[in-house]
Every structure is written in structure tokens, then in C-alpha cells.
Amino acid sequence: MNYWIGVASKDHVTLGVAGGFCQLCHGKSAPLNKMQAGDWLIYYAPKQSLKTKEPCQEFIALGQILPGETYAFEMAPGFIPNRKNVDFLKDIQPVSLQAVADFPLWQEYRSRLRFGHFQIPEELFDFIISGMKTGV
Template identity: 90%
Template sequence: MNYWIGVASKDHVALGVAGGFCQLCHGKSAPLNKMKAGDWLIYYAPKQSLKIKEPCQEFIALGQVLPGETYSFEMAPGFVPFRKNIDFLKKIQPVPLQAVAQFRLWQEYRSRLRFGHFQIPEELFDFIVSGMKRA
């Protein structure tokens, strides 16, 4: 089992949570193909919306990768991103980036947020999830 962080705006994450899927890195398939059934994904939202610069800076969604292949989905004419199905937990609370920034392991991973998708160790995953499950 592996643990991942995906980066997307809060409004885009909400679409995925409602639909039971994830899209990463502007719809590319490569990051999704790295994730296998049973892996866990935490979504971090740097902004509220892709088009507005209002910050969010929270870890906002948690889900487990479901069995099945990466698939394409036409969202709009000419825009066909790739998706992977995820079973998102419903009762979680957001965890501010500031709360995670204090954890010693985070210092090694914080610069990776700009990549949109990266693997983290179980210890860091457990730390973030412990805050999310306090709901």
C-alpha cells in the first residue's frame, strides 16, 4: 500500500469527491497509473478556485483508490482528462497546511506540492489523517 498527495483547487476536488474520482496534473494519466487499488490519496488545495487566487491551503479530502484502470472522460469539447475511481471518506475535517508544517517529516516534502502529485511515507500520511479524522 502506498500513500499519495494530490494537489488541486478546492472547487475541483469537490467535483471529484462528489463523483467518486480523482484527476491529477491537469488530467494526465501518468500520475494516476502510479496509484494502485488500496493506495490512499490525500488532496491538498492551495486555492479555493483555479480561476481565483483566494488561498485555501488545506488538506481537504481523503480517499482510497478503487480497483480498476485509469480511464478518460470528456468533460468539455476538446478536454478529455484521465480519471481514477476513489472511495472518499465523507466525515473528515480540513487540516491547515500550518498544522502539518510543524511535523518534522513535512520539511522533506513541502517543496513537492508544486508537482501536483507525489508519494509520502506512512508516518506523514498518518499525521495528516489523524487531524482529518477528528471530525
């Protein structure tokens, strides 16, 4: 089992959670293909919307990757991103980036937020989700 952080605007994450899928790095398949059934994904939202600069800076969604392959989905004419199905947990609380900032292990991973998708160790995963008040 592996643990991942995906980075997307809050409005995009909300669509994915409602639809039971993840979509990363502007719809590229490579990051999705790295994740296997049973892996965990935490979504971090740097801003509220792709179209604005209003900050969010929170870890806002948590889900487990479901069995099945990455698949293409036409969202709009000419825009066919790739997706992977995810079982997102309900009733979680967002965790601010500030709440994680003092965790020593986070310092090693913070700069990776600009890449859109990266793997984290279980210890960091556990720390972040402890603030989400989940039973994982």
C-alpha cells in the same frame, strides 16, 4: 499499499469527491497510473478555485483508490482528462497546511506541492489524517 498527495483547487476536489474520482496534473494519466487499488490519496488545495487566487491551503479530502484502470472522460468538447475511481471518506475535517508545518518529516516534502502529485511515507500520512479525525 502506498500513500499519495494530490494537489488541486478546492472546487476541483469537490467535484471529484462528489463524483468518486480523482483527476491530477491537468488530466494526465501518468500520475494516476502510479496509484494502485488500495492506495490512499490525500488532496491538498492550495487555493479555492482554479480561476482565483483566494487561498485555501488545506488538506481537504481523503480516499482509497478503487480497483480499475485509469480512464478518459470528456469534460468539455476538446478536453478529455484521465481519471481514476476513488472511495472518498465522508465526515472528515480539513487540516491546514500550518497544522502540518511543524512536523519534522513534512519539511522534506513541502516543496513537492508544486508538482501536483507525489508519494509520502506512511508516518506522514498518519500524521495528516490524524487531524482529519478519521477511523482509517
